Amino acid sequence: MNQHPNQVQAYQPRQQVQSAQPIPMPNRVGQATAVEQSRAVAEVQAAIVVAQQCPRNISLAVSQMNESCRQKGLADRAFFRFPRARQTVSGASVHLARELARCWGNVQYGVSELRRDDEVGQSEMQAWAWDVQTNTRSSSTFIVPHKRDTKEDGPKPLTDMRDVYENNANNGARRLREAIFSILPQWFVEDAKELCNQTLADGGGRTVAQRSAEAIGMFEKGGITRDQLETKLGRKTDQWTHHDIAQLEVIFTSLQRGEVTRDEEFPAERITEEHLKAPTKQPAQVTGDKSEEAGR
Template sequence: MNFPAQMPAAPGADRIGQGTAVEQSRAVAEVQAAIYVARQFPREVGRARNAMQSACGSMALASKAFYRFPRAGGAVEGSTIHLAKTLAQTWGNIQYGVTELRRDDDYRQSEMQAFAWDVEANTRHVLTFIVPHAKFTKGKGVEALIDLRDIYENNANNGARRLREAIFATIPDFFIEEAEDLCRQTLSKGDGKPMPERIEGAVQVFKGLGVSAERLEQKLGRPRDQWTGADIAQLLITHKSIQRREIAVDDEFPQARITGVEIKNNASRGKGPSAPPTDDDPWANEPPK
């Protein structure tokens, strides 16, 4: 009896292709080379500080070094991923990154990983986390993300936050604190323009967002002619956060409410919604009825 020739076994899951083997060898060689270079050219703290001070002294970095967003009736402020990456570059011998390990469309979530590795000190901070394909919106609660671009942006935003944490966990605290102080000083000093010009520029920028000068004065607690460099710095941080959609305009600059006493006082002076508006008239922005 003739038996058929034995068929070759199907490739198993543990079989490594040539491309995979090459990539693994390249990754190992890359790690070894990074460690070798870091040992041959160790960082100089003095040079790193000079590079950091130069970077934090520019408005280009200082203007996007901080974020602000509302939480539990207040606001949370901190340093952005832009500052974190700059500090990693100036500190030197640090590798960092964020990757999407797996996307599960059935469960609508992505498994991601962010890391920062000090090659010279051989310290590594890794964060593995799950990002749901959803976002929270006011009035609607949790809303599922369907569009691929929305999912990508959601993953990128969550990855950037974890990457910032990983980088800051690798860099010394004194280096971070000095950089933050210098960035705030740069924001307070501005770009060399006189204070009245900086104030007018801030008013015009927020006017484009629908925020009047009166609402800015209400937020800062004093008229514009008394604003300081620190006030302009706070407004600049808020403006950048609004542009990044971290905070809503109405949350940061709530509309002023008219009290019953003000209504009675306006009525006693013959003012009201139908009276001719004046500069101090709280009904000035009301449409005619």
């Protein structure tokens, strides 16, 4: 059957298009929530406008980074140490990452707890960092179990609210550190780490002997002897350098924060089969009147 040319329609295959499901919304939104939503949108828009109108000055950012990394207060907190798989992992800390983000400018970052499930015992969290000027963003969504690993009893459930908060904060800080470092230029981060190492090695103008005495005194208060420190560094006290003492300062700070334990950094000396087979020294014989007194 012929159709009139005006009635001819192009053949189009039928497509089954599923209608988008509406996003569930709360039945009632309070005034404070509505104001906060509007404020958040306006804040993001304002940050983008300001970043475009006031772009960062890289020379000024480098100058601010140099000034910050020369401060011993930052250098003392710029690195971390913690055990993993019978090894010690070390690197730049979240404190250094936050300071570098401030120096670089036009950077926003944060950690959010998206959902907490006390019945299952876990929290869904997100860490993010955003370079507003270049629109470079890094984010990570992760699950944090409400547990803490222990060597004696394995994973231990956390029920106290403060313990859960601190556990979430520690895990969030690690992801936040990586998010910030991922959007910063690599050369900027490496220069900052080198300057912090130099600040630790300098020691505020004090001599090696002065810093050695202070380091030994700090560790002895915690029950760690000079011999253990010498074993850790692999050299005697009179051979220590500024870099050796800087390493001890990082270890001491990590011990105070609880990132590592005393046994992990300074394990007890193991008694081997050679020690057991080694001949014992016989006490020297005492002659004269003292031997007679010892025999009485």
